[in-house]
Amino acid sequence: MDRRLALPAFAGAALVIALAASAPWLKFVFTIALAKGLAVTGILLLLRAGQVSFGHALYIAVGAYTVAFTRPHVGEMLLLLPLAAAAGTIVGLAVGLFVARYRDIFFGMLNLAFSMVFYSLLEKLYEYTKGTDGIRVARPTIAGMALERVDYEWTMLIGGIALALALGWLASRFLASPLGQALPAIKTRETRLEFAGISAKRVLLVAYVISAALAGLGGGIIACTTLHVTPLLSYWTHSGELVFIAILGGGGSVLGPYLGAIVYELVRVYAAAAFPDGWQMILGAVLLLIILFAARGLWGIYEDLVLRKGRRA
């Protein structure tokens, strides 16, 4: 792995663990952030192709509800999470076959439409989903062990970090592969890609399904962490949140999503603590500042300040 990524990745993981050890409530916040980071990694893949999905909360909700529905029958997290990812993959493939034909605003809005259809279904199929009250998820066992709350939270956090590191590494390998390299080509000029004999639709479909699987997995982790799922997970504001995090973190690196997600959750928590009535304003201001002064996101700032200067010296 690239040393310029490995170093901050492991330093960041250590920092997260250290903070979580000193402030126990942060374990939960960080686990949720890492789960969202997984989904945002998927958004990042699509962003490489110049496509913004305003509906990826769909796959988070699919993953989360897969866990909620299968939990009464399956008590093992090591089965539940792959199931969540698989459900995300399947739905992602079905929707992807359709949306991969579209670009730009059409791509974004179609994704939004699918996620809102799913949201309505979760709300309307009240008999099965308990509507907006949501479904309680009993705490699953991990590798056959029924853990107490604190141990469970630690396992979730460490597991989340491990998954983030592993999948982040895989995502960076994917982006370096020929298929991954074809993604920016969709953004710059799709026709050239087709002339080179590569199907742009298929490239985008692969990226889309991967992103859906990542979001499904993230949703599974969210369900196993909050232990209560509600339809709000697939609401458009949550899709917007993922795009927000992607912009905040920056698209330049696979670490951006995790950096963005953790900073987002912390900003939100502290803004909500300091200004219970106006925390949305703080979040909005942060996003505006990032867009205006650091278009490449937090990762871009890090690159400018640390990596570039380091190289020049």
Add this chain to the structure above:
Amino acid sequence: MPKLTRRAALQTAVASTVALPTLLPREAIGQQRPSELKIGISTFLSGPASVFGVPGRNAADLLIDQFNRAGGIGGVPIRSIVIDEAPGVDFLLGECRRLVQNEGVDVMLASISSGSCLAVAPLAEQLRMPTILWDCGTQRIFEEASYRYCVRTQANAVPEIVAPLLYVAKVKPDFRTLAVLNQDYAWGRDSWAIWKAAMDAVKPGVRVVAELFPRFGATDFSTEITRLLALRPDVIFSTSWGGELDTFIRQAAERRLFERSTFVLPLAESSLERVGKTLPEGVIVGGRGDHWFLHPTAKDTQILKDFTAAYRQRFNLYPIYPTFHMAQALYGLKAGYEKAMAANGGAWPSREQLMDTMRGLQFAHLTGTMTIREDGQGLEPMLIGMTKHVNEYPFPVIDRMVMFPPELTMNPVGTKGLDWVRLLTPASVQRAPAEIPYRA
């Protein structure tokens, strides 16, 4: 050199911001009398349900000020920390953990949304956090699980729906057709399920001519109103609230729907001041419990008069039911602490002592007294009445009030509300107490 300083400065900046939480942690200590009693309150500060959340928070601010001027609870001043439950369960549960593990909150007053309460209650249990469910309505909480650290200082959806049903069966015994228009989300569906099951038991043979569930957050009801005008149901039942109820009332009034059908609006007390006299006379309204700022038995008590005056002076609005629910939670908490302290020889009670005392506690609040049952569920009467226009107020007041006692409307411990309402009989209607007329 500049390279080093800049990097160092950056790292320090990042580290210090992120490390902020670690500078603050405080662990709650039991038994010792704390220097202040910290209450975490989750409520809606944004989104449509802030029509309830903000009045609830305002009531908490006002009452906590009043309590503190009178020496707090057992000499300990109260401080509240308010969190917004609007962003969803994943955020709310993180915030609850922060309040408990970082801010060292002593008690939580949880949530307006039933979904939030269903998620918070198990967490409260794990964290051993005394929690009062202050406004959420679902009956599922204490029916599907039992909690040691959670109690509810108000009734739940079952009496909130059964009472208006008994009321309409009493004042309009000959109704034969009914239509429902509820918001399409859990409360709208749940309340209709309870109403339907109870109505089939209390008034068998009533025909349901329309079940309308416009989407949550709808701003136009013209299609629904057209259908209701055509169907002419004897009774129109709607548990909608907030902006949707206001809009529905205005649009229905515009098209004279009120002249054709009797409306039953169990949550409309909270909309009265906003819709004003657009809402005609003769509409059956309720306010989710035993409270109203002109409560028939409490309206002349100094405590309610003072509260209404202070609330109006500070927020320029009349108190509505979430304000009273918040008051019930705070008065209940105060009574619980005081009783537990008395039993403890004046020493500050542990969390477990507090929660054990809360069960079976009888306490007085702004408009009456209520009890908390052994399963944690609160028992309060239900005030239902009919709107009336008077000159003293620019909005309808409630006339012909009936206070349905909990014995008549609430299922006993260990039963499921939805099953229990099927056991009601037409005779239940006759057992309703007498009407109390509005008096200025």
